[in-house]
Amino acid sequence: MRRIVVAGAGQAGLVLALGLQRHGYAVTVVTDRDAETIRDGRLISNQCVFHPALTRERALGINFWDGEAPEILGASFGLAGDSPEPAVSWQARFDHPAQSVDQRVKVSAWLTAFAERGGEVRIGKVTPDGLEEYAREFDLVLVAAGRGPQFDALFSRDDARSPHREPQRTIGIMYLVSGRDEPLPVYPGLTFGLSQAGELFGLPIQSVRGPVFGLGFFGVPGGPMDVWDGVTGLDEHFELAMTLLRGQFPWVEESLAGARPSGPLDVLRGRVLPIVRDPVGTLPSGAKVLAMGDAAVTNDPIAGQGANMAAHAAAVYERRILDHGDRPFDEAFLRGTFAEYWEKARHATRLSNDLLAPPPDHVLATLEAAQTAPEVARRFANIFSDPVDYARWLTDEDTALAYLASKGA
Ligand SMILES: Cc1cc2nc3c(=O)[nH]c(=O)nc-3n(C[C@H](O)[C@H](O)[C@H](O)COP(=O)(O)OP(=O)(O)OC[C@H]3O[C@@H](n4cnc5c(N)ncnc54)[C@H](O)[C@@H]3O)c2cc1C
Incomplete structure (x- = not known):
């Protein structure tokens, strides 16, 4: 039996490990944090997971939160204008509900399930040097240790696929609960606001503290939403968030009246550098290791693609490993595996990078048309679960305008 090690226990590494385990593989997961530490720790993400990734989780029997986590039924879009009301607004349902389960809940439960199903978990921080030992012990070494520079020297930047050298948004996220007896009257889906200063991204989440509303702001660096540097306290973050809400997205304010922070660890501030890497690393011995998830491709979270593509990577990598036999x-196997994943993931990266730029006229026209043409709104809302359709339709001006004309918009 092949011996496989996965370094990192997030959405990418654990979904793959649990999938391979089901097929009788001896999989070892090495992670720097045990389940309890993850669960008791700081907020990780906003993790809106769409139907394709949820389908995968259901197939693996790790959909522990179906029926408990709020269903995310659609998208509510608003474009900021000159008045408190949005200049453009529409709502549309997703073809299938999405879900956001706090990654602290999800990852800690999956890590526990993996161990209970007989998987080996080693707690420890994997270093580039340490990988050499794993390469001797295992037939395949996968690095799923998330974003950041720790493996920069091993997985070099792919310049052709990485248009940005700097983070493109300053991000401030927090979880909110109702301060009153009744729940917050929020939209039961993704609330997406767009202003010249940046974006608002909000959604109902099943968190370590039960149901919460995740409120995230993505500010253009140097602009009026670039406010998070130097913020340390929960109250200060909350005040700033409410100020941004009033100033940039006032139509969302009413639904969050009476909201209060859910807890001191339910807050996150920072920046994400979008980067695509050469996914195959060569160790000093010549042994090859393969990156997956954010360790291979990190998108800005603006389009909510990272966890979804991590799940896609897990599905593709698993099937390739099974098909490869002995x-x-x-x-060639490692490169072919990433190439198959990238065939879809490139569209998620394109969508994420495109959303970081001011929308071109044909996209603005589409957003406007969605107000009166429900079919346009529905198609737009669903590109987040199917970024391939985004590439088919909205990346080309002529195609986008022809589509609008065909819908009488
Ligand atoms: C603010 C924000 C909002 C987001 N919203 C969404 C969204 O709505 N939808 C979406 O799809 N994506 C979203 N994402 C992105 C998503 O969270 C990531 O893309 C996804 O978690 C990547 O999964 P991963 O398994 O590759 O990495 P991670 O989730 O980062 O997991 C890596 C794991 O490896 C462990 N680890 C790290 N270093 C080491 C080491 N050296 N040795 C051992 N273990 C190590 C970590 O503890 C962690 O458990 C968001 C991200 C952020 C920051």
Whole structure:
């Protein structure tokens, strides 16, 4: 039986490990934090997970929150204008509900399930040097240790696929609960606000503290929403969030009246550098290791693609490993595996990068048309679960305008 090690226990590494385990593989997961530490720790993400990734989780029997987590039924879009009301607004249902389960809940439960199902968990921080030992012990070494520079030297930047050298948004996220007896009257889906200063992204979440509303702001650096540097306290974050809400997205304010922070650890501030890497790393011995998830491709979270593409990577990598049988996991296998994943993931990266730029006229025209043409709104809302459709439709001005004309918009 092939021995496989996965370094990192997030959406990418654990979904793959749990999938391979089901097929009888001896999988080892190495992670720097045990389940309890993850669960008791700081907020990780906003993790809106769409139907394709949820389908995968259901197939693996790790959909522990169906029926408990609020269903995310659609998208509510608003474009900021000159008045308190949005200049453009519409709502549309997703073809299938999405879900957001706090990654602290999800990842800690999956790590526990993996161990209970017989998987080996080693607690420890994997270093680039330490990978050498794993390469000797295992037939295949996968690095799923998330974003950031820790493996920069191993997985070099792919310049052709990485248009940005700097983070494009300053991000401030917090979880809110109702301060009153009744729940917050929020939209039961994704609330997406767009202003010249940046974006608002809000959604109902099943968190470590039960149901919460995740409120995230994505500010253009140097602009009026670039406010998070130097903020340390929960109250200060909350005040700033409410100020941004009033100033940039006033039509959302009413639904959050009476909201209060859910807890001191339910807050996150920072920046994400979008980057695509060469996914195959060569260790000093010559052994090859393969990156997956954010360790291979990190998108700005603006389009909510990272966890979804991590799940997609897990599905593709699992099938490739199964199909490969007893043959050696050589460089051709590693590159072919990433290439198959990238075939879809590139569209998620394109969507994420495009949303970081001011919308071109044909996208603005589409958003406007969605107000009166429900079919346009529905199609737009669903690109987040199917970024391939975004590429088919909205990346080309002529195609986008022809589509609008065909819908009488
Ligand atoms: C603010 C914000 C909002 C987001 N919203 C969404 C969204 O709505 N939808 C969406 O799809 N995505 C979203 N994302 C992105 C999503 O969270 C990530 O893309 C996803 O978690 C990546 O999964 P991963 O398994 O690759 O990495 P991670 O989730 O980062 O997991 C990596 C794991 O490896 C462990 N680890 C790290 N270093 C080491 C080491 N050296 N040795 C051992 N273990 C290590 C970590 O503890 C962690 O458990 C958001 C991200 C942020 C920051």
